[in-house]
Amino acid sequence: MQNNEVADLLKQAMTLDEVKVTSEGTHYKVIAVGECFEGQSRVKRQQAIYGPLxxxxxxxxLHALTIKAFTPEEWRREKMFNL
Incomplete structure (x- = not known):
């Protein structure tokens, strides 16, 4: 499965501002950004990503999946501190 296919599945199933998918073999890393994560715990956010996949x-x-899910505000802070 191609990275863009994974991203498209998530975009179709959820309201996301950004989705970044990288992979190595069957191991995928997903970064998802959306207001839909507001007020959700880390576990709930991961469950939301797992659902469509x-x-x-x-x-x-998809054998292994690493998920990082952020609200837009959290994502702005994450990018600022990890540049």
Missing amino acids: MPHITDGT
């Missing part, structure tokens, strides 16, 4: 996880297409 679950068919690909269960069939083995």
